[in-house]
Amino acid sequence: MHEFQILIILIIALALVFDFINGFHDTANAIATSVSTRAISPRAAIVMAAVLNFCGAMYSTGVAHTIGGDIVKSAGHVNELIIVAALSSAIFWNVLTWWLALPSSSSHALVGGIIGSVLVSTGAIGLNFYGIGKIILSLILSPVIAGITGCIIMTLLFITFGRFNPSSINNKFKKMQILSAAMMAFSHGSNDAQKSMGIITLALLSAGYIQVFEVPTFVKIMAAIAMACGTGIGGWRIIRTVGGKIFKLEPISGFASDLNSSLIIFSATLLSLPVSTTHVVSGSIMGVGTAKRVRAVHWGVAEQMMIAWILTIPSTALAAAIIYKFLKLFF
Structure with missing residues (x-):
């Protein structure tokens, strides 16, 4: 088997591992509020989230096109080692922040990994700064918007x-929380699973296996299954942080948070924009809590999350650059 074929298989495997970890890392996004308010049992919530994550992942490929086509100028500016380094960096960061029970963004991690590995290999000439700017703006603005709209929705409910x-x-x-949690799970799958789809498709295009950037059906199915399986494992460390440490949720505030988050995330999917579901949900909870009482929000936890938010892209970019240099010693 040729060396580049081995690397392609490695990329697909790493992308599916990334999706799997994304599933259990971000399970909290869909079910933390409904579990914390005891609207639904944890086991039933995870099964529901897994199924709807799969359905959402099969919905569209617009975000995959953005991730695979807007960060680098063209497929000719990337190779297999660049993508392996980017994925490895993102996986490392996701596992680390999961272990620390710190809600962080898989999207930020992946974008940072791609930027770092491209910079150290082909240089800034390989990056599409307009596309990167659009993606980063989407990642930054989405939780801010979620906080504002969450506060508005909760105020209207009051x-x-x-x-x-x-x-x-x-x-x-x-009872209504079950519906809003289901909407949240579907929207999470519709946005997050597409990120690994975009990476796999970019790798296939750069290696010449496909001629145009179009996500193959088998890639969609594999990514959807990986995320659903990861969701089935559950992310209890993150659930405790998102579901209880930011703001003490009640069923009405949990419903407002899930409804708001699902609308923000699905709107981003329709616009083909990647967002951090973790930060959108956290922003929604902060907004909902603020509507009740500003002091009801545990701003210390919010500050920790903000630090992780700021550090993710530069940290994963640096890690990807180091991993790429290491891989070059062997390939």
Whole structure:
């Protein structure tokens, strides 16, 4: 078997591992609020999230085109080692932040990994700075928008249902939370699974296996299955942080957060823009908490997440550059 064929197989394997880790790392995005308010049992929530993550992953490929086509100028500016380094860096960061129970962005990690490995191999000439700017702007603005709209939605719910008995309202919203969690799981799959699809397709294009950037059906299915399996494992460390440490959620606030997050993420999918589902959900929870009382939000946890948010791209870029240099010693 030729060396480049081995590398292509390695890329596909790493991309699926990235998707799998993304699944269990980001399970909290879809189910943390509904589990923390006991609207649904953890086992049922994970099964529902796994199935709907798969369905969402099969929905479209617009985000895959953005990830695979907008970070580098062309497939000719990347090779197999660049992609292996980028994926390895992103996987390392995801596992590290999962172990630290720190919600971080798989999207940031992957973008940073690609930037770092391309910079150290082909130089800045290989990067599409307009595309990178668009992606980073999307990643930065989405949680900010989620915080604002989350506050607005929660305020509207307070105005509409504030005169009713709180326990009665919360019992009704527990049932509605199942629907909002299902919407969240579908939107998560529709955006996050496409990132590894884009990477695999870029690798196939650069190696000459396909002639145009079009995600093959088998790639969509593999990525969807990997994410669904990862979701089935669950990410309990992150669930505890997102579901309880940012703001003490009630069914009505959990519903508002999930509804808001799913609308933001799915809108980004329709616009072919990658977003961090972790940061969108966290932004939504902060916005919902602020609508109740600013001091109700645990801003110390938010500060830790902000630090991880800022550090992710430069850290994964540096790690990818080091990994690429190491791989060059053997290939």
